[in-house]
Amino acid sequence: YIKEMTSSKELCLVDVGWNGSIQDNIANILGKEYRVTGYLAGYVNRLEKPSKSKEGLLFSNVPKPTTNYDLYNESRSLYEVLLGASHGSANRYYEKSGKIAVALFEKEEEKEIYTNVISKIQKSMYELYTQLLDNLVDNIYDEKRIEKIINRAHYNMVFSPSKKQLTFFGKIYHYENFGVFEFTEFKSTKKMNLKYYIKENIKYYLRNENFFYDSWYWPIQKLYNEKLYLPRFTYKLSKKLKFRMKGLI
Secondary structure (H helix, E strand, O other), X not given: OOOOOOOXXXXXXXXXXXXXXXXXXXXXXXXXXXXXXXXXXXXXXOOOOOOOOEEEEEEEOOOOOOOOHHHHHHHHHHXXXXXXXXXXXXXXXXXXXXXXXXXXXXXXXXXXXXXXXXXXXXXXXXXXXXXXXXXXXXXXXXXXXXXXXXXXXXXXHHHOOOHHHHHHHHHOEEEXXXXXXXXXEOOOOOOOOHHXXXXXXXXXXXXXXXXXXXXXXXXXXXXXXXXXXXXXXXXXXXXXXXXXXXXXX
């Protein structure tokens, strides 16, 4: 399928992220004669030997964490939702009229959420982006200052989401099409009582490594939804101090 697109032995793959597993699989299938370079929204390497063929466009921890890594790595689920595709995932490949074609795995819920919600947000994002470019193109500006303004906006959205934003992400569902093939809802279904609150507070302050396991890459959302007020205050404060010391916000 890929070889029919180009005869080049050097390919570029653009993906959301995070570890570049799809890139690795494609490179392994094509063989060593091919060079596959990956451009990911964020590169979050979990291997002892990081790949030199992958680059994080917004943030990365290779060869060492970028200055903004902790800030933009805080909410990876948001990128996955907002960068949703207009089509389904590849289900299988087959030959048609002498060429390799792809059959898509179409899920009605996935199509519905893209058409009614995600596509409209993407359109708004693109319009804001073009407005930003139009405003900057003929002006002299300080890149660091612009970056700090964007950092602050991102920080406020991630760490101080409005009730409207939390409700929105509570209703939205994300179709995980790599490995598990199921919908993930951004809301908690746990039974919350005094015993639960005591247990969760102890887990948080003892730094239990599984505490944020079910946070879908957005820890603060878990703390808001489960009404863990003290851990939420502590978590936000520690992050705010860290980002200010780094000059990010």
